[in-house]
Amino acid sequence: MKSFVTIFSVVLAILFLFYAATPTFAGSSESGKKIFKKNKCIACHQIEGPAREKTIADQMKRKGPELWYAGSKFKAGFIEVWLKNPEVIRPMEYYSITEKNRGDHIKLNSADAADVATYLESLRSGAVKPVGIQPAVDRKGRIIFSKSQSCYGCHQVLSRRGRVVGGLTGPSLIGAGKRLNPDWIYAYMTNSTAFKPVKDMPIYAGILSNTDMAALAAYISTF
Amino acid sequence: MARSLFITVMISTALTLLVAGACVAGAASAPDNYRFYCAQCHGLEGYGDGPNATKNQPVEPRDHTSAYEMGKLTDEDISYVIKDGGIATSKSTLMPPFGKTLTDAEVTELVSYIRKLCNCSAR
Numbered sequence: 581m582k583s584f585v586t587i588f589s590v591v592l593a594i595l596f597l598f599y600a601a602t603p604t605f606a607g608s609s610e611s612g613k614k615i616f617k618k619n620k621c622i623a624c625h626q627i628e629g630p631a632r633e634k635t636i637a638d639q640m641k642r643k644g645p646e647l648w649y650a651g652s653k654f655k656a657g658f659i660e661v662w663l664k665n666p667e668v669i670r671p672m673e674y675y676s677i678t679e680k681n682r683g684d685h686i687k688l689n690s691a692d693a694a695d696v697a698t699y700l701e702s703l704r705s706g707a708v709k710p711v712g713i714q715p716a717v718d719r720k721g722r723i724i725f726s727k728s729q730s731c732y733g734c735h736q737v738l739s740r741r742g743r744v745v746g747g748l749t750g751p752s753l754i755g756a757g758k759r760l761n762p763d764w765i766y767a768y769m770t771n772s773t774a775f776k777p778v779k780d781m782p783i784y785a786g787i788l789s790n791t792d793m794a795a796l797a798a799y800i801s802t803f
Numbered sequence: 804m805a806r807s808l809f810i811t812v813m814i815s816t817a818l819t820l821l822v823a824g825a826c827v828a829g830a831a832s833a834p835d836n837y838r839f840y841c842a843q844c845h846g847l848e849g850y851g852d853g854p855n856a857t858k859n860q861p862v863e864p865r866d867h868t869s870a871y872e873m874g875k876l877t878d879e880d881i882s883y884v885i886k887d888g889g890i891a892t893s894k895s896t897l898m899p900p901f902g903k904t905l906t907d908a909e910v911t912e913l914v915s916y917i918r919k920l921c922n923c924s925a926r
Contacts, residue, residue, distance in 0.1 A: 635831065636831050636835050636836070636839045637835075640839075671854075672854055677838075677842050677843050677847065677853060677854055678847075678854075727896065728890075728896055729888075729896060729899065730895070730896040730897045730899070733844065733855055733860070733897045733899065734843065734844075734855050739859075743859070745857075745859040745860075746857070746859070746860075747843070747844070747854070747855030747856075747857060747860070748854040748855055748857065749843040749853075749854055749855055780839055780840055780843060782840075782899045782900060782901050782903065782904045783903040783904045784903070785903065786902075786903045787900055787902070787903055
């Protein structure tokens with residue numbers, strides 16, 4: 581018994597030392613903001629809310645997704661990984677129906693990616709409430725997604741046989757579970773105008789119930 | 804004094820009108836709406852060849868220039884299908900519902916716009 585206690589405390593001590601000695605990779609938000617400015621990210625990404633677009637023309641002027649709620653939209657850690665290796669999320673250029681996404685997004689080194697990610701994760705929106713949506717292969721969610729609303733009409737998904745299928749104008753939902761905060765998916769479905777007052781995806785609030793949206797958000801979070 | 808009051812009143816009236824105008828400007832023209840919402844599936848010219856019409860989709864978007872297909876629909880059918888989606892005319896749910904996205908007036912204008920694309924009316 582006594583030896584067990586000794587071993588236990590030694591293990592604890594080692595763990596403690598390990599933690600204390602590990603350099604933290606947490607980036608600096610201040611520095612991230614500077615890197616964001618320096619690289620002119622602002623030319624395509626909006627970092628100040630709330631959304632002000634009123635007309636289709638306003639929305640068409642945007643060249644990339646708005647990031648003023650990035651910290652509420654993306655899962656912790658996603659932004660940093662993506663900035664180091666930016667893989668195409670939208671098959672088409674932003675809001676274009678003629679140009680394919682060239683996949684030429686700026687790539688950052690590890691240090692810059694960590695800083696910019698920390699900065700972007702600090703940008704949050706109160707419109708995303710902590711509802712606590714959990715990923716779930718929900719039958720209701722699946723039926724809405726693939727049958728009653730056919731979301732794959734515009735969003736890429738993996739078929740049961742693992743093939744990439746679906747439309748190209750919406751952001752791909754392959755990997756959505758790793759990318760998106762489930763509560764943001766729910767907020768975006770139920771209250772889309774808070775994030776994008778003008779968008780080419782139909783408004784589903786008033787068509788689907790909040791329970792339907794919660795089921796959809798849970799289902800999409802498993803992708 | 805009276806003059807500056809007059810100018811103030813004129814300016815505020817002009818501003819109020821401007822702001823009111825900007826609010827009404829929320830509704831877009833049928834070609835703009837078509838390009839933004841419908842072309843992603845139906846194509847810019849309405850041939851049903853938008854980027855979402857990929858080979859692996861189970862149903863093709865309707866060719867809006869086809870007088871044969873579009874002639875099967877009344878103006879009411881078209882308006883319902885835009886508002887409630889394909890389900891309104893017992894078609895595929897790949898045609899989404901825009902009833903909460905577009906105003907009734909915008910839908911009505913889209914119906915006339917689509918009629919021009921097919922150059923047809925209900926048979």
